[in-house]
Amino acid sequence: MIRRSTIRRPRVKHEHRPFLLGANEVRIGGRVPGIASVVHDPDGWVWALLAALDGTHTTEQVISDMARRFPDHAAADVRTALDELDAQGHLEDAAEPPPTDLSPSEQDRYSRGRALWRWMSRTPGAGSWAAQSALRSARVVVVGVGGVGSTAALALVASGVGQVHLVEPDVVELSNLNRQLIYTERDLGRHKAVAAVRRLRAHNREVRVTGERTAVDGPDVLRRLAAKCDVLLMAADTPSQIRSWTNRACRDTGTAWVHGGYHGPQVNVGVFRPGTGPCYDCARRANQEHIESLPITPWPGGIGSTAVNAANAVSSGIAGHLAAHAAMSLVTGVPALPVNREYGFNLVTLLDNVALGVEGPRADCPTCGRGVV
Numbered sequence: 001m002i003r004r005s006t007i008r009r010p011r012v013k014h015e016h017r018p019f020l021l022g023a024n025e026v027r028i029g030g031r032v033p034g035i036a037s038v039v040h041d042p043d044g045w046v047w048a049l050l051a052a053l054d055g056t057h058t059t060e061q062v063i064s065d066m067a068r069r070f071p072d073h074a075a076a077d078v079r080t081a082l083d084e085l086d087a088q089g090h091l092e093d094a095a096e097p098p099p100t101d102l103s104p105s106e107q108d109r110y111s112r113g114r115a116l117w118r119w120m121s122r123t124p125g126a127g128s129w130a131a132q133s134a135l136r137s138a139r140v141v142v143v144g145v146g147g148v149g150s151t152a153a154l155a156l157v158a159s160g161v162g163q164v165h166l167v168e169p170d171v172v173e174l175s176n177l178n179r180q181l182i183y184t185e186r187d188l189g190r191h192k193a194v195a196a197v198r199r200l201r202a203h204n205r206e207v208r209v210t211g212e213r214t215a216v217d218g219p220d221v222l223r224r225l226a227a228k229c230d231v232l233l234m235a236a237d238t239p240s241q242i243r244s245w246t247n248r249a250c251r252d253t254g255t256a257w258v259h260g261g262y263h264g265p266q267v268n269v270g271v272f273r274p275g276t277g278p279c280y281d282c283a284r285r286a287n288q289e290h291i292e293s294l295p296i297t298p299w300p301g302g303i304g305s306t307a308v309n310a311a312n313a314v315s316s317g318i319a320g321h322l323a324a325h326a327a328m329s330l331v332t333g334v335p336a337l338p339v340n341r342e343y344g345f346n347l348v349t350l351l352d353n354v355a356l357g358v359e360g361p362r363a364d365c366p367t368c369g370r371g372v373v
Contacts (some may be wrong), residue, residue, distance in 0.1 A: 151320025
């Protein structure tokens with residue numbers, strides 16, 4: 001059943017403004033897949049309704065005027081159409097009051113972000129500042145402030161997440177500077193956590209940025225961190241079991257979490273909300289089974305001693321920005337990304353794909369099955 005719209009003065013969102021396709025079809029929501037839709041309109045009734053939704057009339061005035069102009073469409077039809085447009089996220093309320101939790105300077109700073117959140121939001125009746133207000137109240141922990149983590153942290157701070165806590169034990173080295181863009185040559189030898197906090201505080205004084213020089217050596221550390229945040233963003237890649245530790249810690253605390261990384265040109269981000277489906281280890285176990293089922297003969301030459309972490313500012317930056325985007329989606333619900341799966345983006349082909357995903361929790365999962373990770 002479609003929810004009854006509560007909008008007082010309905011207006012089509014600027015970013016969703018409609019246009020005619022030929023004479024009988026209306027496209028609303030632009031051309032972006034996942035937002036746009038096409039409505040068949042043989043008598044021009046839909047187009048006339050959308051033209052009336054300019055925010056200058058109340059809902060009742062729009063219904064009355066449309067019923068008078070189009071006698072073949074009852075007032076109930078107009079009401080249903082308005083409810084459907086609202087349910088699809090195409091409308092906003094021109095009578096929306098200004099936010100009380102965002103200062104005038106914050107409204108100015110985040111005005112472009114507001115437009116993007118409004119564009120992506122499909123939540124009926126949500127105010128245009130709802131996502132930004134949710135970010136302002138959020139707490140995100142970023143574990144690992146290297147290439148992926150530093151980009152993600154900068155994106156979170158710039159976007160207005162209220163509290164961002166950084167966890168990183170290492171110091172800045174010259175080889176970091178090709179991809180860890182918040183550091184400069186002046187930071188060489190300094191602790192990343194200290195340098196990153198200073199840099200991010202300078203970028204946005206409205207955000208509370210803190211840090212600690214802690215090495216993650218097991219799930220207990222992550223459990224402590226997860227218990228104090230709304231979303232944990234895992235951007236570290238060592239030790240090798242760190243994502244499974246995160247998965248277990250966040251399941252114990254009920255904390256949503258994201259991980260971001262790359263395998264050369266293949267960028268990956270995972271989005272998980274514990275208790276709502278399969279976990280990271282479920283997908284990892286399924287992928288492991290698939291790999292083990294294939295007849296693989298390793299190259300006898302092994303890996304040369306010159307092997308290094310293959311990455312640059314683009315690969316690590318995309319991973320970091322996607323991880324930040326996923327973290328903010330978990331906070332705001334915009335966009336409503338499917339969770340409990342991993343997404344991939346290939347820099348060679350510029351194509352995206354779902355890298356890992358399973359239908360439901362696995363009985364043999366070391367986390368869901370309460371085994372030891």
